[in-house]
Amino acid sequence: MGAGDGSRRRAGPWRRALLAGLLTAAVAAPLSGAARPRIPAPAPAALPPITATTLRTAYAANRADAARAADMAAAHGDPHRAAADRALAAPSRRLLAFDGRGAGQATEVLGDLARADRTAVLVPGSDTSLDTYARFHEAAAALYTDLAHRAPRGTRTAVVAWLGYRTPATVSTAVTTTTRAEQAAPRLRAFVRHLRAATPPQAHISLLCHSYGTVVCGRAAAAPGLDADDIALVGSPGTGADCVAGLHTRARIWAARGSDDWIAHVPHAAADLFGTTIGFGTDPVSRAFGARVFDAADAGHSGYFTPGSVSLANLARITLGETPEVTRA
Template identity: 55%
Template sequence: MSVRTRGARLRRGVLAAMITAALCGPVSAAAVPRTPAPAPAALPGLSADTLDVRYTANRGNIAEAAEMAKTAGDVQRGQALTALAAADRHFLSFDGRGEGRAVEVLGDLAGADRISVLVPGSDTTLDTFDGLSSRIGGAARSLQAQIHRQAPGAKVAVVAWLGYTPPKTISTDVLTTSRAEDGARELRAFVSSVERVNSGARVSLMCHSYGTVVCGRAASGLDVADIAVYGSPGTAAESLAGWGTTARVWAGRGEQDWITYVPSASISVLGTTIGFGADPTSRGFGARVFATGDAGHSDYLAPHSVSLTNLARIALGAASDVTDD
């Protein structure tokens, strides 16, 4: 049997396993209880003048949510939220209900020349917001630190955007665009709100895993300078022409990323399209491929990595410095 044939069979097997897991998984997940949380804080409209008010109100709301979680016996959520409520952290928005939503700002959003928005993939919740560079909060800090190393005087703000409800890895949603469509609407609205805060800044989107589907669906007409997708299962488009964007689009896939074995295809199952089509790093897609070294699926923002170095260059708008494979 040829290597190509074995690879094709492996990819088909992976897709079949994913479909089976997605169809069976929700049965066991449905009974998970919800941790109580307060309604989101009442916030003024987003502008440069209301940032501090929003940060303060959300900090109080997060602290209240942490206490409610602890009282309900959800130690993990309580600890996670206590960390988010620290005095040196700044959240534009927060909703502690359900899996939760949170949008954190690192740096001076109103005074930045460039703003990078990180869009996460599946299994991202308030419980998994913080931690190492494999999680969105840690990834944002890793990117900000790398930007400062490469360009100490640059005015760049980084946003950890959990502004939608990502699917679980074991769910029907993770194989379709349903959550991505919702996320795309929220992402477009967020980018528009950022323009009200800082109309002069150039915005870039940094999109990981299922978050690349969100960015692909949001891209049409969106006023951003750069969109970087990495660890992508596909973007629900066969080529960049389907995105309808004038932004520079970058794509990377690490040598150790298991997403390589997910078929770059889509199929119809019971009237629903499963899968996300072409690999955005493929020659025919049309994106600018950037080097990622031996990154695994959760390693793209790991300190000192090739992928982090290039993503920082993209965030800085230094397109000519980005290396390819």
């Protein structure tokens, strides 16, 4: 689903022209993930539903799959993927899910999920795959470290890095539409539902969504069943909704954009081009959208989880439910 008809009407000729240019550039771009040979890996392990008592089984089974995938990637002549898989197979890693086939998917836990009072789920944007997973893990680890220092005594925290969908390439037609987000949305809703079964009954769950991941979160929220308490949108091109009310969620909606983030120059509009809706509608940090806008200082597009940054501190406060302490833009 794209933005509403009103949003499309507001997309003036210059915005339509720019959106068309973006689409044309994406179509003509020489970069293509399809040109890369498919990387072999075992099929994902068949596991019981996630609960507090099945976590250890899931972690062990997925680490074993990652180890097998590393061996297969090495035999296939892909040392980079083999190294990425091998890192995930380390005894210290807690994988709720792993699929080494193609671009790959993984869901990793930092912290004691079964006892966590406050859990943050990170939803990544474009160009996130097993090949680039290390930087996604780095963001999750930075948040977990900040939460550990900031949490009040007795509060247990966990962070989940959810690479549970096939992200679009930054230079591609897919990154300009909600198609990948529509495919990912039911998976995210199901994951959060299962997460509830693995955490304490009154656990607070926040979705921290970055870049194209904010489109995924927006589409997940727009249909019934997303059981999250807070949704934070950072570096967002839009959600496909005209306003917070259009997300149809009980969750509190937050949004931020750093002053050095290039996403500010992407048209926040939607237009029907070549039979497809291009663009994601209203800017989430605009007054018209109606989110709780918080300070991200001078964060660049990839800098929202930088240790010591204003944006990371505010994302930690949102996760901890320290609403009055969140600094506003």
